[in-house]
Amino acid sequence: MNISSVVALVTGGASGLGRATALRLGKLGARVVVCDLPSSAGATVAAEIGGNAIFSPCDVTSEADVTAALDAAQAKWGVVNVVVNCAGIAIAQRTISKKGPHDLGLFMKVLTVNVGGSFNTMRLAAARLSETEAGADGERGVFINTASVAAFEGQIGQAAYAASKGAIRALTLPVARDLSNIGIRVCTIAPGLFKTPMLASLPEQVQTVLAQTVPFPQRLGDPDEYARLAVQIIENVMLNGETIRLDGALRMAPK
Numbered sequence: 001m002n003i004s005s006v007v008a009l010v011t012g013g014a015s016g017l018g019r020a021t022a023l024r025l026g027k028l029g030a031r032v033v034v035c036d037l038p039s040s041a042g043a044t045v046a047a048e049i050g051g052n053a054i055f056s057p058c059d060v061t062s063e064a065d066v067t068a069a070l071d072a073a074q075a076k077w078g079v080v081n082v083v084v085n086c087a088g089i090a091i092a093q094r095t096i097s098k099k100g101p102h103d104l105g106l107f108m109k110v111l112t113v114n115v116g117g118s119f120n121t122m123r124l125a126a127a128r129l130s131e132t133e134a135g136a137d138g139e140r141g142v143f144i145n146t147a148s149v150a151a152f153e154g155q156i157g158q159a160a161y162a163a164s165k166g167a168i169r170a171l172t173l174p175v176a177r178d179l180s181n182i183g184i185r186v187c188t189i190a191p192g193l194f195k196t197p198m199l200a201s202l203p204e205q206v207q208t209v210l211a212q213t214v215p216f217p218q219r220l221g222d223p224d225e226y227a228r229l230a231v232q233i234i235e236n237v238m239l240n241g242e243t244i245r246l247d248g249a250l251r252m253a254p255k
């Protein structure tokens with residue numbers, strides 16, 4: 001798909017990997033809906049991109065919010081044909097600890113936001129896309145999800161997070177298969193350690209130690225490196241149904 005024909009919904013677009021993707025897509029001429037919580041800096045990111053971006057305050061787990069974001073894009077530019085799911089939350093809690101068993105509500109919340117939220121945007125966007133004219137190769141759209149290396153090597157305290165990311169990895173192929181007859185591709189990026197606000201807030205020394213665990217290049221990833229892979233996935237029609245690790249050969253240890 002040509003970036004100039006893209007109308008993208010970028011969830012988690014106010015921060016980190018989503019922000020970098022929204023900025024890069026905007027710079028390349030795509031129309032971008034920055035979708036993030038009302039309390040986020042989504043409006044600032046949309047303003048930074050310029051006239052080809054809007055902010056739609058949105059909780060990805062809400063059908064009404066995602067529908068409103070898709071409506072806003074459609075009214076301005078046409079049907080959303082690219083979804084980049086970057087909204088996500090991370091927690092650290094062991095299965096049992098001195099405080100007792102893992103909080104079940106918290107476990108379910110991580111699954112709801114990370115997996116449920118990603119699936120919610122895809123199912124709602126796909127329903128609309130199915131009614132549009134197909135482009136070259138019969139293609140109608142591209143969905144990109146964000147897993148994590150925790151989908152493969154979850155660490156101590158990552159039961160909920162790793163389960164959610166493993167589920168995102170697992171749904172990539174079946175959703176790609178489900179949508180193949182209407183020309184929508186689905187890929188997932190599994191990032192290693194990226195310098196987003198979450199990691200950048202750690203002391204410099206901790207960041208250095210984390211960076212040393214990456215075989216090569218021995219540093220934290222730049223969010224724009226994620227964004228560039230997202231662009232490649234959009235442009236390369238043969239990429240479909242796959243989860244791509246973006247991690248400098250990092251393989252996480254138990255802790």
Ligand SMILES: NC(=O)c1ccc[n+]([C@@H]2O[C@H](COP(=O)([O-])OP(=O)(O)OC[C@H]3O[C@@H](n4cnc5c(N)ncnc54)[C@H](O)[C@@H]3O)[C@@H](O)[C@H]2O)c1
Pocket residue numbers: 011012013014015016017018035036037040058059060061086087088089090113117146147148149190191192193194195196197198199
């Ligand atoms: N940074 C890393 O090293 C790294 C590594 C692997 C995977 N990831 C994944 O990449 C994604 C982006 O991470 P990041 O580092 O950019 O994090 P971040 O915290 O900078 O950004 C996440 C964004 O998601 C938004 N969000 C959270 N819940 C939401 C909801 N219910 N509805 C809408 N928006 C919501 C937040 O407001 C925030 O703006 C996450 O799914 C994360 O798990 C990040």
